[in-house]
Amino acid sequence: MKKKVVAVVCVLSMSMSLAAGCGNKEEGAGGNGVVEISFPTFMCGTASQTEWVKERVEAFNEEYKDQYKVVMEEIPGDQNYIDKMKVLYSADDLPDVIVTGGYNLIDSMQDKLVDLTPYVEEDPEWAGFMSDVGKNVNTRDGKLYAIPYIRQTIGYFYNTELFEEAGIEQVPETWDEFFEDCDKLLAAGITPVSMDTAESGWVTSLMLGAMIGDSDTGEEFMNTNQPDDYNNDEVVKAAGMIQEMFQKYTTADAVGGAYAEAANNFFNEKTAIIANGPWMVSKFYDTSVVSEDFGDRVAVATFPGNVMYNSGQIGWSIASKTEEKIEASLAFVKFMTSEESQKLDLEMCSVIPDCVITDADVYSQVQDTINLADSASRSINDFQSLWHATVVDEISVQYPLLADGSITPEEFAQALTDAAQ
Amino acid sequence: MKARKFIGRILCVVFLAYTAAICVGPFLWVIFSSFKSNKEILDSAFSLPSSYSFDGYLRALEMSPIFEFFGNSVFIAAVNTVISIGAVSMAAYALARYEFRGKKIFTSLLSSSLLIPISGLLMPLYLIMARINLLDTKMGLIIVYAALGLPTSLFILRSTFLNIPKEVDEAAAIDGAGPIYTFTRIIIPMSRSGLATAATLHFLTSWNEFMFALVLTKSETNRTLPLALNYFSSQFSFDYTAMFAAITLSVLPSIIVFILLQEQITSSMAAGSVKG
Numbered sequence: 001m002k003k004k005v006v007a008v009v010c011v012l013s014m015s016m017s018l019a020a021g022c023g024n025k026e027e028g029a030g031g032n033g034v035v036e037i038s039f040p041t042f043m044c045g046t047a048s049q050t051e052w053v054k055e056r057v058e059a060f061n062e063e064y065k066d067q068y069k070v071v072m073e074e075i076p077g078d079q080n081y082i083d084k085m086k087v088l089y090s091a092d093d094l095p096d097v098i099v100t101g102g103y104n105l106i107d108s109m110q111d112k113l114v115d116l117t118p119y120v121e122e123d124p125e126w127a128g129f130m131s132d133v134g135k136n137v138n139t140r141d142g143k144l145y146a147i148p149y150i151r152q153t154i155g156y157f158y159n160t161e162l163f164e165e166a167g168i169e170q171v172p173e174t175w176d177e178f179f180e181d182c183d184k185l186l187a188a189g190i191t192p193v194s195m196d197t198a199e200s201g202w203v204t205s206l207m208l209g210a211m212i213g214d215s216d217t218g219e220e221f222m223n224t225n226q227p228d229d230y231n232n233d234e235v236v237k238a239a240g241m242i243q244e245m246f247q248k249y250t251t252a253d254a255v256g257g258a259y260a261e262a263a264n265n266f267f268n269e270k271t272a273i274i275a276n277g278p279w280m281v282s283k284f285y286d287t288s289v290v291s292e293d294f295g296d297r298v299a300v301a302t303f304p305g306n307v308m309y310n311s312g313q314i315g316w317s318i319a320s321k322t323e324e325k326i327e328a329s330l331a332f333v334k335f336m337t338s339e340e341s342q343k344l345d346l347e348m349c350s351v352i353p354d355c356v357i358t359d360a361d362v363y364s365q366v367q368d369t370i371n372l373a374d375s376a377s378r379s380i381n382d383f384q385s386l387w388h389a390t391v392v393d394e395i396s397v398q399y400p401l402l403a404d405g406s407i408t409p410e411e412f413a414q415a416l417t418d419a420a421q
Numbered sequence: 422m423k424a425r426k427f428i429g430r431i432l433c434v435v436f437l438a439y440t441a442a443i444c445v446g447p448f449l450w451v452i453f454s455s456f457k458s459n460k461e462i463l464d465s466a467f468s469l470p471s472s473y474s475f476d477g478y479l480r481a482l483e484m485s486p487i488f489e490f491f492g493n494s495v496f497i498a499a500v501n502t503v504i505s506i507g508a509v510s511m512a513a514y515a516l517a518r519y520e521f522r523g524k525k526i527f528t529s530l531l532s533s534s535l536l537i538p539i540s541g542l543l544m545p546l547y548l549i550m551a552r553i554n555l556l557d558t559k560m561g562l563i564i565v566y567a568a569l570g571l572p573t574s575l576f577i578l579r580s581t582f583l584n585i586p587k588e589v590d591e592a593a594a595i596d597g598a599g600p601i602y603t604f605t606r607i608i609i610p611m612s613r614s615g616l617a618t619a620a621t622l623h624f625l626t627s628w629n630e631f632m633f634a635l636v637l638t639k640s641e642t643n644r645t646l647p648l649a650l651n652y653f654s655s656q657f658s659f660d661y662t663a664m665f666a667a668i669t670l671s672v673l674p675s676i677i678v679f680i681l682l683q684e685q686i687t688s689s690m691a692a693g694s695v696k697g
Contacts, residue, residue, distance in 0.1 A: 040639065045484050045652030046660045073639040076485070076651035080635055087636050091547050199656065260659045264463035279657060288458045288476075288662075 037096035042081035044074035094319035134312035153373040154309035162272040194274040197399035198258035206275035210303035211238035213380035222380035230416040239409035246403035308376035394419035455665035477662035485652035505567035513578035570623040581615025
């Protein structure tokens with residue numbers, strides 16, 4: 001009997017200690033009146049802005065240590081971040097500050113986001129940092145739901161040495177010239193373009209978008225938020241060109257490959273061209289990835305027709321529910337979107353700021369990208385920011401079919417339309 | 422006759438070598454890749470490293486708290502396996518041995534949760550955990566994982582108990598053993614193989630689970646290993662060297678433990694398999 005009593009006491013005490021050890025700590029304002037706000041971020045691990053966000057959050061917590069504290073939650077992987085935000089939104093438990101890095105969550109979550117318009121209007125200095133394009137991307141029905149801090153500027157990078165080997169003296173100005181140059185590269189034994197199909201085929205889809213945007217109606221389409229109908233001449237024509245590129249001008253691993261394979265082919269000088277943004281530039285000088293002096297052989301160009309991705313991007317949103325948390329979140333977002341923070345982002349991560357910064361110390365390709373974007377004839381937005389998430393997912397399914405000729409460009413456009421509707 | 426025996430032996434050796442290569446090959450590939458640069462990995466996946474540098478390991482440790490997440494994984498998987506198997510074995514025994522009203526409905530109800538997709542459980546479980554203040558706790562994950570593994574464990578253990586003849590229970594009863602005594606002292610020792618199978622499957626499910634760990638936790642002190650492995654690739658950047666180093670670091674302790682304890686593990690798995 002005594003044994004049994006001892007056993008029961010042991011089990012109870014173990015259970016209690018386990019429960020105590022696993023228990024949750026209450027969140028909220030600290031005892032010293034410091035307001036805590038939650039900030040989950042995908043900027044961790046290998047993500048390009050990891051160092052920047054760490055440095056900035058530490059700086060904010062130091063500067064406002066008597067008033068506010070940002071509690072950062074690392075969510076590795078962009079898609080994991082989006083998935084978690086969707087669950088938190090459904091549970092009405094969004095964090096205080098959200099920044100998605102390009103994914104458009106405003107349209108699906110705006111009923112839970114704070115309208116930032118009055119706060120920006122009462123601070124002209126802060127408002128002065130924001131471009132009109134940046135504000136437009138983050139505005140719905142006249143209400144500003146996120147503060148812009150990045151300008152999405154994308155052209156394509158090319159290997160000058162491989163272009164010279166193929167006898168190409170200047171970058172193509174039209175898509176016809178582009179394909180002629182691809183033939184020249186092929187004749188010189190060089191695979192012209194890096195492409196991919198997996199994970200929404202980012203690199204390929206940038207080419208697709210640039211092809212679509214090479215006309216007035218195409219440019220308008222590539223600036224339309226969440227289009228429902230892809231059955232138009234521009235999309236069909238562009239899909240035809242992408243089909244030709246898959247079949248003639250890219251590597252064998254393009255079909256089924258993701259960004260990593262496409263980038264590696266360019267880094268290893270197996271291909272001469274890759275479409276991507278300036279955040280890639282630091283890798284051109286990373287000798288664990290590329291050979292010595294590779295960066296000196298890479299230049300940037302606008303897409304044929306002088307088309308550039310040049311748009312605002314979804315920025316920092318606030319979903320706090322109490323006045324004191326909104327105040328703390330505003331201070332944090334203001335800090336992260338300040339001229340100083342944007343300049344640091346540009347210098348540390350080659351991320352083009354939304355505001356105009358003229359005295360930053362950056363790689364030549366980054367400055368060239370900014371200059372080209374400023375002088376581009378046509379400015380378009382990228383598919384990930386504009387198109388329905390279902391369409392973005394569908395692209396990875398349809399590209400391999402387009403590549404092997406199982407579907408026609410018309411069927412490709414119809415498949416995207418079906419996904420959108 | 423001798424030639425046939427010789428050929429038989431050679432075939433046996435070839436088969437064993439092939440099986441060993443399939444088992445060990447992926448581990449060796451991961452370990453060798455952890456010493457290669459990203460360029461080497463993407464250029465030629467199966468080549469040997471040009472030099473043996475531990476930079477990948479240093480970067481892996483800098484980038485993600487692997488060891489902390491590993492410790493959390495061990496704790497959460499072990500505790501919830503013990504709790505789940507302990508509770509489910511009692512339920513399975515009752516369902517296998519006793520006749521009572523609603524037994525079939527009860528069994529179907531417990532098993533039917535196998536059919537509910539994880540994505541359908543995310544939201545309700547998040548809300549429940551938030552309400553009972555178990556978000557971002559190890560206890561929260563332990564409870565969720567214990568529940569998630571319930572139908573599979575129940576299925577295995579009920580089948581195991583059904584395979585033990587009822588006469589065993591009856592003989593014990595004649596000798597004066599009550600139901601609890603019969604269950605703990607006779608049935609459980611005779612069901613070691615089924616218990617080991619259910620526990621292994623349950624442990625592995627908890628060990629590899631990603632989505633609930635992502636949604637229900639937010640601090641490093643409560644997160645598990647599958648999350649750590651996501652630190653090394655994002656949409657526009659990757660560090661495969663560090664990722665392979667992290668995988669090596671995370672599987673190495675398990676392999677070492679298995680090598681040291683393989684005799685005990687194998688014998689406990691085999692024990693009871695000839696009984697009943």
